[in-house]
Amino acid sequence: MAEKKRSKLGCFQCKQKKKKCDEIKPICTSCLKSNKICRYKSLENSVVKSQRKVDSIVCKDIVGEIIMKNLEHQRFDEINIDTISYGYNNDMFKLLNEYISPDPELKIKLPVDLSESEIGYFEYYCKSILPELSILPQEYNFYSKIYIPLALKEPALLYSLIGWGCKMMKNDGINYLIENEEAEGYCKKVMGIIDQNNLYLNEEKFMVNFCSYMSLVYMNISVGDINEWSTHFTSCFNMINRMPGNFKYLMNFSHEGILLAENFAYFDILASQSNENGTFYPISDYDDVFSNVSNAHDPAQGCIRPLTLIIGEIVTLLVEYSTLQVSLDLTDCSKYELMANVIDKAEKLDKKILFTKPDLSCLKHLNTPEELEGHLTLFDVYQISAQIYLRQVIKKLPSVVPEIEMLFFHLKEGVAFLVKTKFRKSLGFPMLVTALAATSKEDRQDVKSLFENLIQCCGYLSVYQKLWTVIQKVWELNQNGNLYVDWYKITKQFGWRLNLGR
Template sequence: MSGLIGWSGLFLAGTKSEETPMKYIQDAVDLCDRTLKSENLTISDKLELVCVFFILCAAEICVGDVKNWYDIFGRLHKFISDECNGNLKSLLGLLGDTEGAKWLLSNFLYHDVLSSSSHEKGTLFPIDQYCEALDIIPGTTQLLDSGTVCDPLQGCVRPMYVLLGEIINTKNKLDKMQEDLNVIVDRDTYKQRKFEFLTTLESDFEELETRIKNTNPHTPSLLLLKDDKELEDHLTLFEIYKLSLRIYLRYMVRKTPPAVPEIQLMLQELTLCMDVIMDTNVQSGLCFALMVAGISCVDPVDREQMEARLRSFCSKFPVKNFELVLILIRKAWELNKDGAHCVNWFDISESMGWYLSLA
């Protein structure tokens, strides 16, 4: 309760300078520390701790924090890792194996794949562990999300967040292969390893592209919607993530620059879809898509319209994360004036000393 009151106070104030909300946030932190020192934590204690850690992360992200939220998330990761010895499936038993426990794990996946640190280093847990624990089947041509848990932060888009994690980890695997390739001295060995690297790269790209195209929305989330307009908005958001991931896959795996016509064509589709759901109940899910669309803008007209779109969004939706996204997009434009290079948003975030969340 202290965490929720603090979070709501920070949201209303829009800043961490308000003394009263921060008092409640600190109370929540102190209670967590006290509970963690207990030698015999019950299942209820563990569930409460995970919930409060998430509330504290959300409160920090809400006001545009770029460091403290990740410290809290790191503490949550350590707590989960210690509890399950690195096996997420066993965590569910330790938390009661309830729908609530699965929801919390799904929430951790969401924050993991939207963290700048994970994009740079890889997700904190392997994606196949998330899939196993959440009843998601990672096929080669389609990802099947048969889980019954409905996460309001992800909704029907959850399969796309799983695939985003796959893209992140594939990028890190290929980067390691490239690094190993660069230190090979023998010419014949280099040629063989380069062939293996390029073959793997193309194979991984084609598999992920196919899965992004073929994967369907999380059906149980759609069954909760009240009317056709809500259904249309949620399905449009799902299509936005499909387009965003297809663009992002090209950046992460093939290192394709945004000026390439293929990306520019997808960008036009993406911005049209985003404009459809501006000012709707699902607009809060646009942070990652706006980042991808923003760094993909090359033409002056597209950049001007994207900045206007984000300014309008920030004025109507008081979550500071979107202001941080605009700052990073502007920096990407400075570094990539003609769109001829592949510029990573998480590299810019790191250069500014930020641990950014696109949640």
């Protein structure tokens, strides 16, 4: 009988027991069930420890095949240098065309000298982190199309991506509990360069700073940060307001600016504090940007893009309703008229949610029917979540009412399917709503299992661990589902600012 082969990449516990490991990180299923410390061979060991400085790289070796194909596709099929309105982008893509060459040994001059370990962190970001930031096919992954060429020219963005790679590599296995001083050092370097750029802000420095801020925002959201991401996001907002036209200034940067603007709006709408303070910019401004270019596809949103704006409208209506409730200088007649207006807006939003269709234009390059099913299921899940959320935060309906119970049944089914797919990292908002709508002991046990699965697969540094803590508090205050509990007030009590965008 042939000897049963075991993976060489399994954890130390499974290797010691000579059993097959499912290699889920940070904790495999076997260690999770047996309550053992799960350790893998550290990815950091793959980084050369030499501090020898390197001033150039072979691009293909560092960014990998996926990104190279993406950049080459951009060069020959999408980028028309003569029609790009933004001069700095013009230079950036000329640089890109210079280093994309049939010669695999062509070296790219780096904007700063890096150590070999720093090159390793950058390589890890490019090959392991960057492709997963997009739920769309890689042809639509603008993070590689915009961030990588810019990072190869600008130290601020390069250091932010190195810091991201360093943070994730050193958070491998059980090390998620250990503070990463090295990664924080790179973030401080980034902020130092950003501060210098902000002294004399022009178009070129604005784009560098915007991308650097947003990479820090996305990195911190990805690791379940509850404060730092918001600090960087607010700084980015303050910088935008220094430019003519404020948020609409991003539209001056052609297609690339639209994509970056959509990404900003996405994280703004799904921030917990927006439920109390409102979004940084009016949803009408975001709507203008979203509708400006028909073929703009934020890889973090995919086909749910039309629903993101509607969730933003719900958040805006919630803030309007909350302001109305605390207004003391209104007559009863005025309050009645305003309340009737809120209810009318809610009814119109409900119909808008129901008749909204997925953005199918971003699904042209899918390879299999299964991929299409995943994207459409994600849309259905967000659509149902928006319906439930509208009823809860505006109408204050408890989860035990029949219409929410019926919606919950379909929502839980869709989420349970997506938890097992690549979309598992995009379920922050649906998981929140699913948990808020769960009332029975059995349903809550199912939701608990979904959270445990997500935390196990996405890591204890994901937003799901923090969100699960909030949900447990909600359930404690609302044991039978007869009440509506403001989840965002609980995050405020904890001193947290969560973002459900990742």
